[in-house]
Amino acid sequence: MMSSEDEPGADPAGTLSVENAGPVVQHGDLELSGGLVAGRDLTVHGPVNVLADDGAPFGDHVTRPGRASDLCPYPGLDAFDEGLARYFHGRERDVDAVLALLRRAPLVAVVGSSGSGKSSLLSAGVLPALADGAVAGSAGWTVSLVRPGTQPVERLSAALAKHTGADGPTIWVIDQLEEVFDPAVDPGDRAAFLAAVAGPHPSAETKVLLALRSDFYPHLDQAPALAAAVSKAQHRVLPMGPQAIREVIEKPADQVGLRVEPELIDRMLADTSAAENALPLLSYALAQTWRRRRNGWLTLAEYAKAGALDGAIDHAAELVWESLTDRQRATARRMMLRLSHLGENAVAVRRQARLEDLVTDVDDETAVREVADRLAAARILTADLDTATEAPIVDITHETVLRAWNRLRTWLTEDREAKRAQDDLSSGAAAWKQHGADPGYLLRGARLTAIQAARRADSLTVNDVELRFLSLSSRLEHRQRWRSRLLGLLAAALAVAVAITFVVVSQQRRISREKTVADAVSLAARSRSVSGQERDLGALLAVAGARIDDNAVTRAAVMDAVSAHSGPLAYLLPAGRRATAVASGFTRDGSAIVGTIDGAVCALSPADGHETGPCFTGHHTNISAVTTDGDLVAAADATGLTTLHRQGNAAPVRDPVRATSAVVGLAVSPAHDQLLAATRFGAVERWRLGGEAAPLPPLAQSADVVALAVADKADQVVALTTAGELKRWRLTDGAELPALAEPGTVATGTTMRLAVVGDTRVVTADENRLGVWDLRGGQPPLWTDALGGTAVVSSGDGETVFVGSDTGTITSWRLAPAPLAVEPTRPGLVKPVVALGSGGDFLVGADQDGRVISWDLSGKRSPAGTPLAQASGPLQAVARNPAGAVASGGADGVVRVTRDGSTMDTHTFEGSVVGLAWQPTGMIAVGTDRGTLYELDPGTGATRTVSDRPGTAVTCLVADGRGNLVAGFSDGHVLFTDLPGAAFTAAKGSVSAIALSADGNRVAVASGDGISAPPQISVAGKRERFRDILTVTGHALPVTSLAFSPDGRTLASGSDDRSIRLWGLADGTTKSTFQGHTDMVLALVYSPDGTTLASGSQDGTLRLWDVASGLQIGRQLEFGVGYVWSLAPSPDGANLVAAQGSTVVEWPFGKGAWLDRACRLAGRLLTDDERKRYLPDGTSLRPCA
Incomplete structure (x- = not known):
């Protein structure tokens, strides 16, 4: 054997590195690498401590801490922190962009989808750069990091206390701001926290840097000041491109002396291109592959064993699951469900919890800690200390776990009602505890009943706080029931005490009345809170409030729910009918073309959804694509059957053709006599429009086409493929033209969309970007961030497009000189937008659930106002007869009569028509500014002069119920037609x-x-x-x-x-x-019962007033621009006709008409879930039944 002193490579500090060099004796620290066999290659005398990573036992390193090779350079599901910043690659441009914003703005938002790498960008990219002085003076900034959790004010207070007295400027880093919108957060705390984040922040002393998930961006509407600040300085984190992904894989490995098989890189690049939110999956798969590294290599074989990109998390979690006992498995299930909650649209979201809150009546602390440790070792969970209380907290490491662990995903969908009950109990108990056990926060009514039922069914567990909360809630409910029974017994036993009974009953009636009013007003408030996003639900809740109690507040809520110009104009399909396709353009008469799941293809008015002609026949299964040009309508279904129609005729104009598979996109080119269809398997098939629909050669393509559009004037057809390629062909001969975009330029997948704008531009939308391309070539594309794009359509003006998103909202984009989002954003759809259509003054959109909504683009219309007739100039007079016909006249001298939706000119008078009155005989009295009073037969157009006063003007004209007229003149005279003699002064x-x-x-x-x-x-x-x-x-x-x-x-x-x-x-x-009016009041009418007064004004508004209180009811009613000169109610007072500008508009007037209009707008009933959530306990009310 050889001692360390004799070994030529001895470390002077006493550390020896051995690589299969034979038996070794070492005194002091020892580092081993290579494949050593105990007893053969190594003998140790005395005590020894071996420090190893927690990787698989066949890992090739056993080293002491402190060496680069000790650390896994991939954080898995954790974010990169400052300790791992040196391994953070691929986001250099993003770091520079955020720093540039920080140089000019006091508040900067980093926005991106879940898993896009926002937290890593801040902690490992931006903050180290600031520490190095990347922004002037930033090396001396104090960094205060806050993650809101479910107690944001406590977290913020703790951070403030920690940094009180710090010298110099401070940068507040608010990571995962979306947590503040967790239902468990007290609304008051949420508002206070958002207000604190919003500022004001003097740029020299305080900076705020926040990270927000893009799907929570609409929630910023709850804090307008913060929303405004975010809109001024935000950076969108987009998915990484292939080169950046390559850097993420290779560079960290190279830094720790590892090599990566080229085959592994190719496989990972392919896997990430096909996956959504791939970064956390990639990082976790790399970490698991690192644990299985062999002889300094990361290999494809070990990557596959770890589960690859889409299975690494599931594989690791299942290994832990298999190692648990049955009891521990039950604990793990309950823990994971408590660490998540069902957010909007039943989407699961993680929820941080204190360890003590996971200890329940069936899971003790020991069991919880054991399971938490196992899952933390696999990086499924993360354990830390609460910055505010120093208490242990546990969190699901990343949102991706909720989607990638198949077992957990199944748990979350198995019993959603039980899960909601558990979430409701946990949130309620947390709020009750946070507010000092205030009894006002105890459960009552339907919420308590639902949770008690779940408890009896053993479908939820309780921790100590929840147990006390539930017990006190149950006791309070029991006391209230007993009190009600006791009052009943006392009333029966003391029937002789008439006076006392009278007082008790009167008091109960007063209390009942107060509760009724409170319930009604509460529904009115809820209507206003939801109408911005779900106008139909807002209308239903407003109607429910008015049905419970009719008062000024509830009536105003009904009016406002349907009269506002913002929000949807109409829901075009009745409840229960689902749209599957919408044509991007309208027909010549302005109809929207909608295809449905049952094979119907209908032309609908975007104003109110009525069918403008017979629905087209020929299909018996769901329509997959529709298109229109002029009065020509083409439709295709899931079988590939494609029909051609002309509006007004239900039957096809010729025999259908059949594509080789389901059609995903249609286009027609009358100028080139072609019908084109993109099919599910990638073919672009063509037929002649005329004659016998002769087939044309299909267009060659390299990948499946997901969207198709025709640019007739440019003689081009453009297709977007699943490979992210933008291809085009000449319509004339089918020749392929140079591609606008090579594969991968646009995001890959099936959710991209395109639209032709004007004659020369194509716009593409994918989940992250908007691209504008020049069909003439020679100009580079223009790109801009547009998160969640799922549909796009041209506005028709050649300068604007509408882009639908995965949140259901629609944004307008002005294209020149560079794409720019412009107001307003149009909410209303709940699920991702799948199709858009545009024409004239209207926009139509459909979402994943098949709902179809229209919006008014002119700013004139609201769902409450129905235009009846249009004049060429300002209208000054309207009148209506008992049968509902409406006469109108104005500056152009024409008297028009509208009956049953159609309008005709009856006669043209000299001068302006300033007064009209229907008479019982059916004749119409007409006053002009030339001083003449006429009698007009609306059927024949014949006239008779009643009075003529040359040199004067008729200024006003009224009639009584018997047809007697009173006319006023500009010279001060008044004429009574039923009194003898001439007009008198x-x-x-x-x-x-x-x-x-x-x-x-x-x-x-x-x-x-x-x-x-x-x-x-x-x-x-x-x-x-x-x-x-x-x-x-x-x-x-x-x-x-x-x-x-x-x-x-x-x-x-x-x-x-x-x-x-x-x-x-x-x-x-x-x-x-x-x-209330801001200009002269030109017209007044009372409702028949005298409780409401309507007024029209030169300020362009119609207003309704509560006569008793003198208060305006609801918002003012407007239709475009122009004076409201004249008003005419229906005989029953239900509706009111107004001369507004150059349009005759009918509005609801009576309470019943407003309720009917609201129900018609909603077009559906409240669902059972909505009834439970919003209506008072115990009510059987069905607002629009």
Whole structure:
């Protein structure tokens, strides 16, 4: 044997490295590498400590800590930290981009999908660079790292206390900000934390750097200040390209002296290109392969044994599972379920927990620790200390575990109701504890019942806090029930005490009434909170509140749910019917083409969803693609059957053709007489449009086509393939043209989409980027971050596209000079957007669940307003008859009559039409600004002159129920057609407004321009011809509108001074004044019951007022731009017609009409889950049944 002193390679510090050199004696520290056999190659005298990594026993290194080779350079599911920063590669550009933002902005957000590497980018990329002074002065910054968890305020307070008194600027790093939106977080704490993060932050002293999962980005709407700050400085973390992935694999291995088989690199590159959120999977697979390294090599064989990319986590977790006893397995299942919760759309999200909270009535601390240790060793779980309390905490290492461990995924889907009950109990108990055991946080009603049922079924467990919480909740519920029974017994036993009984009953009624009102108002508030994302649900909840109690608050909620211009305009398909395809363009008459799962293809009005013609026939299974050009409609189904139709005719225009497999995309080119179909197996097949649909040679392609579009004027067809390639061919002869993008340029997979914009551009959308390509060639593509893109369509203006996302929202993008997202974002769909269609003033979108929604792009429409007729200029008068026909007239002198949805011009008068009134005879009275009053037969267009006063103008015209007319003129005269004699003078100066009482016996006349004569209103009996009058004054400017209340006791007046006054006619005093309009009030009408007053104004709005309180009900009603000159209610008061600008618009007026409109908008009923979640306990109410 040879001693260390004799060994030529001896380490002067007393450490010897041995590589199969034969038997060795060593005194002091010893490092061994190579394949040594105990008893043959090595003899040790005295005690020895062998330090080894926790890898497989056949690993080729046994070393002491401190050497580079001791450390695995791949963090697995953990994020890279500063200790591993030297092994962090592939994100250099991202680091530079974040640093650039930090130089100019006080708050910077790093946004990316789960598994994109946001935490690693911060801790191993940005923070080390800051420590090195990459930003001026950053080497001296104090870094305060906060992860919110479920107690964000405590975590933030602890971090503040830790750094109190620190010198110099501070950078707050908020990692995993999405945790603050966990349901277990108290809403008040959430708001306080977000407000603290939002600032203000003077850039010289404080910086904030936060990381947020992109699917939680919409939640920032809860904190507008933070959302605004994030929008100004954010960096999107996109998936790595092949070269960056190669660096992630090779460079860390090279740094620790390992080599990587080329075959392993090729396999990993292929695996990551086909996987979603591949980075954590790749890192974990690399770590597991490192544990199996042999003789300094990472090999493909060991990678495969570890489970490869898509199975490494499952493989490692299952190895732990197999090593557990049956009892430990049960504990592991319960622990993993407690460490996750079902978020939005039943998607599982991890939840950090204290170790003590995992100790339950069936799992003691020893069992929990044993299982946690086993899972932590496999990096499935991570154990740490809470920064606020120093208590042990446990966390699922990464969200990827929830998807990659198949057994866990099964647990999460087995019994979702039990899982929700467990989540509800845990969240409720945490909130109760956090608020000092406040009884107000105890469970009640349906929530308590559901949790008690799950407890009895042994489907949930409880820890100490939950047990106390549940016990106290049950006791409180028991006491309340016993109190109710006791009151009943007392009432029966003391029936003789009539006075006492009366008091008790009265009190109970008052309490019941208060609860009813509280339930109704609560539903109104919930309606407002959900309407932004789910307008149909908001409408249903508003209706439910109004059904429970009709008051100003609930009625306003119903109005606002359906009248707002933001949000969806209409839900185009009834509940239960699912769309599977939507054409990207509209037909010539503006119809959207929608294909459904049952084989129907229908042309629908995007305004309200009604069918504009017969649905097309020929298919019997789900429609997979539709397209349209002019009145031509093509549709294909899952069998490959493809039909061609013309709008207005249900049957196909010729025999169908059949593609070789299911069609995934269709395009038509009438200019080149071609129908093109992309099929499931990659073929692009073609037929002639005319004649017998003769087939044309298919277009050659190298990978499956997922999207197809035609650029007629450019003579090109463009296809996007699963390989991320953008191919194109000439339509004329089918010749292949140079590809716009080589394979891999666009993201690979099947979720990409494309659209042709204008004549020369193509836009592609994938899950992370938007690309703009020039069909003429020679220009490089323009790229921008656009997370979660799942659909794209051109707006038709050649400059804008709409991009649908995996969150259900739709964003507008302006393309020139560079792609830029512009407001507004259009919410409404719940699941990922799968198809978009655009035409004229409308956008239509469909989601994964088959819902189809339309949005108004003009900014004019709301679901509450129905346009009936359109004029060429401003409208100044509307009137309606008992049968529902509407007459309208205005500046163009044309009187139009609208019946049953169709409008016709009846007559054109000289000058402007300023007044209209239907008469019982069916004739229409028409007043013009030329001083002439006519009688018009709407059927024949014949006219008769009733009165002609040259040199004047008719200023107002009203009629009573018997058809008697009262007309006011600009010279102060008033004409009564049922009284003998000519018009007489009733005012000094022009008559500015007239009103008749409901019985026709009283008339009110307004006059006075406020300059030559003061504004005044004269009220008198009609037959007295103003000899005995009541005169009221008070408006500062001319009175422009008048209306009697139905009972004749009150007169409403609207003025140029923007106010509305109610006058008591008994004494002429002002009863109340309504304020809100921003310009003169031009029209007033009462509802038949006198409880509501409608007003139209020059400010372009129609408003409804609660007469009793003087408060405006809901939001103002608008339709485009223009004055609201005239109003006409239906005889029953259900609806109201308004002359708004150049459009005749019908609005709901009565309560029942608003409820009907809300139910029609929703187009469905509340689901059982929604009823349990939102409606008061015990109610059987079905709002829109």
